[in-house]
Amino acid sequence: MYLWLTSNRLKQELQPQTLYPWRNQGKGVVRVKRDWIIPPIRVLENSKQVPENLVQIKSDKIFTGEVIYKLEGPGVDQEPKNLFEIDDKTGMIRSKRPLDREKYNSFTLKAFALSPSGERLENPTTIEIVVLDQNDNRPAFTQSEFVGTVSEFSVPGTSVMSVSAIDKDDPMTENAYLSYSIIGQESIPANAVTKTMFGINNQTGAIYTRDVGLDREVVKSFRLKLQIADMGGMGLTSEGVAIIHVSDINNHAPWFSPTSYSMIAVENREDYEIGRVNVTDRDDRGTGNWEAKYLIANDPNGNFAISTDPATNQGVLTVVKPLDFEAQNEYVLTLMVENVNPLSNKAPNLPVSTATVVVTVVNENEAPHFREDPIQIVVPESVVPGTLLKSNIAFDPDNSDLRYEISRDPERWLDINRDTGDLTAKRTFNMRSPHVRNNIYNAVVKVTDADGVSTTATVAITLKETNDFPPQLFPLSGTVCKDAGRMGSGLVLTAVDEDFPPHAAPFTFNMPDDLSINWTVIQVNDTHAVLHPLVELEAREYAVTVFVSDSGSPALGAYAQVNVTVCPCDSFGDCKSEAGAILGSSVGISFIALIIIMASIALLLLLLLLAVAVTACGRRHHIKKGTGLLVGESEDDIRDNVFNYDEQGGGEEDENAFNIDLLWNPHDAPSTPGSYYPGSGVPRGKQPLRKDAPHNLPSPIYPRRPPADPTDIEDYINDGLEAADNDPNVPPYDTALIYDYEGEGSLAGSLSSIASGSSDGDQDYDYLNDWGPRFQKLANILC
DSSP states (O other): OEEEOOOHHHHTTSOOOOOOTTTOOOTTOEEETTEEEOOOEEEETTOSSOSEEEEEEEOOSOOSSOOEEEEESBTTTBSSOSSEEEOTTTOEEEEOSOOOTTTOSEEEEEEEEEOTTOOBOSOOEEEEEEEEOOSOOOOEESSSEEEEEEETTOOTTOEEEEOOEEOOSOTTSGGGOOEEEEEEEEEESTTSOOSOOEEEOTTTOEEEEOSSOOOTTTOOEEEEEEEEESGGGTSOEEEEEEEEEEEOOSOSOOEESSSEEEEEEETTOOSEEEEEEOEEOOSOTTSTTTOEEEEESSOTTOOEEEEEOTTTOOEEEEEOSOOOTTTOSEEEEEEEEEESSOOOTTSOOOOOOEEEEEEEEEOOOOOOEESSSSEEEEEETTOOTTOEEEOOOEEOTTOOOOEEEEEEOTTOOEEEOTTTOOEEESSOOOTTOTTEETTEEEEEEEEEOTTSOEEEEEEEEEEEOOOOSOOEEEOSEEEEETTHHHHTOOEEEEEEOSSOTTSSOSOEEEOOGGGTTTEEEEEOSSSEEEEEESSOOOSSEEEEEEEEEOSOSSOOEEEEEEEEEEEOBOTTSOBSSSHHHHSOOSSSOOHHHHHHHHHHHHHHHHHHHHHHHHHHHHHTTTSOTTOOTTOOSOGGGOOOOOOOTTOOTTOTTOOSSOOEEOOSOGGGOOOSTTOBOTTTOOBTTOOOEETTSOTTOOOOOOOOSOOSSGGGHHHHHHHHHHHHHTOTTSOOTTSOOOOOOOOSOOOSOOGGGTTOSSOGGGOOOGGGGGGOGGGHHHHHHHO
16 A cells, blocks of 8 residues: 655655555655555644645555545544545545644544455555644733742842743744743832832743842832743733732831830739830831830839730730838839840841839728738647637738637637737637537638728637547446356457547556456457456356556546356357346346236237227127118118218308208207207207208108118119108208217217306307307307
């Protein structure tokens, strides 16, 4: 296969001709084995001559039939499609549209020679198409605005910042060869500096200082107008902006303005501001070059402090320790000021600025002061009342007369002299008081000056333990085996002492000489001893005297009588019988007495049970045999009416239809005690009559016997309730009810006869009219 190159650009280098690989080699065509290697085909981008013939391919084989040429690859049947095409008959490859090198800088295609039946006549041929660049893109800065900083008074050649730009054209050509330049300079403020202060490297874009005179107090910043051009500065151009700020250096020291001040301070106050001082600094406000740092040169006691207000840069002078007018009423302070940042070597060589502050102390009435708080006192707990505990406990800075008093003394153990403040013991102390904790008793004293200004202090009294109580022996009774002397066992004794160490244990146990013949006490340790007989004794109770003493200074002791019961013991050391306890003794309750007490209790219980049984039998003698509790000997005694105990009727004013008309004369009332219905004054046996129904009408028949079947109880109750509701001879539901019937012949006296000196007929009931509306009904009946 051979090529005809028909590109206008390439026609000058290679004339179209037919290449025969087996005969000769055309220019630019190399034969490798059987295939041809075709050099890249160069196509200029943005060409307006479209379609444009690029190259023609021909097969060098002789075929009797027709040869069909095909092309495939990016730009043909792959993205981007439809950029190239091939003539099937002639093998001419053409560009269909202008090419853009910035998008696709080369294409690799494959050409095929096929028979009409589709048979491949030769191996595919690779065709490389390279797009040549044109200068069709302007260079551009990478930022719309570049910002940099340079210190004031920088020397020429100081690097400030770098700018950069890009060009989309081929970087291997002049089309992308860039050149930087500064085409304009503006100072801020305007016209503050007119000479050219900055330069730029045309290849790298580095900006540097060109001249001296950068003073931030004169010029704050510069605005540079930049230009970038391709083709080494001869091609397309673009512009940009660079802002360069002049940064401050600490070339100005702060100084006081003014240099002398007068301030007033109140004594006995602390942590408060008394005044401010001012400084001036020409450096950049808000930076460390401008911020002031103040010092006090002559304050050895540290009474004052000075800080910086970050907003105003003023020095704030404060009192940090209370001042005493009586000790010093005026202070003369020397202040110095410097910057937070060190001063630059380019600053003028001037001395440090100073200022003088005169502080006048104002006197005020001070509260009295205790010489110590808390007031520490150490005394023995058995201190003698009236003993002086502490004196000269407070003073007044203003030399005023003081008055003393005790504000808190829960045990009332202290006394204080109102004028001198001398503390004395009012009574003996007690270590066991609930107000003594860890041997310390706390009280509070108060002192007041002549102007009423007062202060308080705590009195901490540390009590020293003294030996106040002798030890008490324990236990005071016990048992000892009969053969304890031979076995070496006995009764273990100890002691209890209300004192605290070192006035308690160790204890010492002894016996009087006259009792040490039959008994002895052996010390076991600091708190225990063993009492046991020296000889075999009879089984009975013995009274043994033991002396016990503590280890206090001086030591205290006490005698105690121990009641020891000697009894025969088993192998475990327990008494075999109660014989020792039955034997007579004047101490405790004997065994015989215990038996008598238990027998008496049993007899009382028996009598109590007997009384209960007799009472129960007496209550049943009226009930017939074979009948239930609802049926008695007399049918008149059956109380089968249903009463509503919580019904109170219509009140005192409800008198229309249900008044009770008592049809009896109080003079005819029986005089038998207990013969009235409770609370009504109506004699028993007389029912109140209903006023809303005729008298003496026959009453309905009430059910008399309960049903034998418990399931009929409901019918039984309902029948009785219906009979009671229809009975015209009983009171209505809203009248005073008779709650119970206790029978006749009661031995109890009637309440109506209480405090009555004569018969009911002689009673005067007029006083009921004075008792109010609640008793008006009763007054109308009785009067």
